[in-house]
Amino acid sequence: MRVEADGLVVADSTRALRVLETSHPPTIYVPPADVRTDLLRPGDARPTVCEFKGVARYHDLGARRAVAWSYADPRPGYEALRDHLAFYPGRVDAAYLDDERVEAQEGDFYGGWRTADLVGPFKGGPGTLGW
Numbered sequence: 001m002r003v004e005a006d007g008l009v010v011a012d013s014t015r016a017l018r019v020l021e022t023s024h025p026p027t028i029y030v031p032p033a034d035v036r037t038d039l040l041r042p043g044d045a046r047p048t049v050c051e052f053k054g055v056a057r058y059h060d061l062g063a064r065r066a067v068a069w070s071y072a073d074p075r076p077g078y079e080a081l082r083d084h085l086a087f088y089p090g091r092v093d094a095a096y097l098d099d100e101r102v103e104a105q106e107g108d109f110y111g112g113w114r115t116a117d118l119v120g121p122f123k124g125g126p127g128t129l130g131w
Helices: none
Strands: 002-005 008-012 017-019 027-030 040-042 048-050 054-061 064-070 085-087 094-097
Touching (some): 008 085
Antiparallel strands (some): 064 085
16 A cells, blocks of 8 residues: 655555445554654544444644544454554545555545445545445
């Protein structure tokens, strides 16, 4: 996987974790060693809580707000995600799985990575919040 923004490669990894959730395209979690963390800073966005994974904290990149999130202390069963960063593909210039440029999941809440082989419907668009 690879994430690009402002002419820079922000993340590049062959060790990323692919997480599947109900009615979502996969979310990609990148080990911090494979991210240019020097380009990120703690975000101003309030932390949110996932009922499964725990408290998510957000990260800004330059003038871009909340481009990624992470779990510093994930709940039991999700320990593998500790400190990994998940990027919103719609908040960066480009995101790739292998050489395929991914599409952002519809809506502004979820960070799923859509590839050509995925078939929906997916949560995120108008009228899908209650699924």
